[in-house]
Amino acid sequence: MRKKSEERRQAILDVAAEVFNEMGVDRASMAEISTRLGGSKATLYSYFSSKEEIFLEVMRHQAGMQFDSLFALLNDDSDTRATLKLFGTKYLQLVLSPEIIAVRRLMYYHAERSQLGCLYYEKGPKRGWTAIADFMTRAIAKGDLREADPMLVAAQFRALAEAEWTEGRILGVIATMPQAKVKESMERTLEAFFAIYGV
Numbered sequence: 001m002r003k004k005s006e007e008r009r010q011a012i013l014d015v016a017a018e019v020f021n022e023m024g025v026d027r028a029s030m031a032e033i034s035t036r037l038g039g040s041k042a043t044l045y046s047y048f049s050s051k052e053e054i055f056l057e058v059m060r061h062q063a064g065m066q067f068d069s070l071f072a073l074l075n076d077d078s079d080t081r082a083t084l085k086l087f088g089t090k091y092l093q094l095v096l097s098p099e100i101i102a103v104r105r106l107m108y109y110h111a112e113r114s115q116l117g118c119l120y121y122e123k124g125p126k127r128g129w130t131a132i133a134d135f136m137t138r139a140i141a142k143g144d145l146r147e148a149d150p151m152l153v154a155a156q157f158r159a160l161a162e163a164e165w166t167e168g169r170i171l172g173v174i175a176t177m178p179q180a181k182v183k184e185s186m187e188r189t190l191e192a193f194f195a196i197y198g199v
Contacts, residue, residue, distance in 0.1 A: 009047050012037060013061060016054045025055055025102060052106060052116055059103045060123060066094055071128060074135040080144040081190060083135070088161050088186045095162070096169045096177055105170060129154050145197045153197055160189045 015037045019028045030051050034041045048054045073087045094100060103120070111117030132154040139145045145153065164185050168174035 008043075012044060012047055012054065013058055017058045017062070020055060020058060025051075025106065028055075050116075052110055053119075055106060056103065056116060056120055059099060060120075063094070063100060063103075067124075067128065070094055071131045074131060077135075077138050077142070080139045080142070081194065084157070084193070085186055085190055088157070088189060089183055092161060092165060092182050092186065093177070093179075096165050101169050108170075129158065132157065143199060146199050148197060156196065157189075157193055160192050161186065163189075 012033070016028075016033050019033050019036065023032070028051060030041050030044055033051075033054070034044045037044070048057070070087070070090055073083065073090065076083050095104075107117050107120045129151070133150040136145065136150040136153040136157075140147060140150065140153075165174060165177065169177075
């Protein structure tokens with residue numbers, strides 16, 4: 001029985017992904033998803049409480065493998081600065097992609113209206129920044145960074161990395177992110193970061 005339930009849940013996510021990709025989040029509806037699925041809205045609501053929750057799960061699934069490969073870069077402890085440069089550049093390209101920006105906009109909008117924001121944070125950003133804090137812990141232990149709270153170090157790296165881009169991307173002011181500009185931005189991030197935490 002549980003296997004059938006899991007298969008049905010995955011079928012919902014597959015159909016929802018098609019609907020979101022074709023119609024966008026705003027125009028997509030639970031009615032459209034249930035119609036394409038060939039079931040009732042009641043069945044849909046027995047698995048997910050809202051369209052937004054489905055969208056979050058679809059995006060988490062689609063982006064999950066990309067984030068896994070991104071955070072795997074932090075397993076290289078040989079050169080702290082080089083690893084942070086590679087990681088930071090790829091991080092920006094991923095988190096500021098149209099798909100992830102759409103998720104972030106949705107989370108900000110619904111954060112006070114539902115548990116969606118908390119759910120998103122626990123399944124995504126919290127896990128990711130714990131991985132970065134682990135990397136910072138190792139860098140501190142090696143003597144590449146000065147003694148500090150690794151979670152704070154990770155949070156400040158993120159803030160520096162996103163400083164030139166996030167607000168403009170979320171508000172639709174920055175439409176494109178040329179790769180050369182992202183790399184230049186990451187060099188400035190690293191200069192500031194090592195000015196604070198370098199030894």
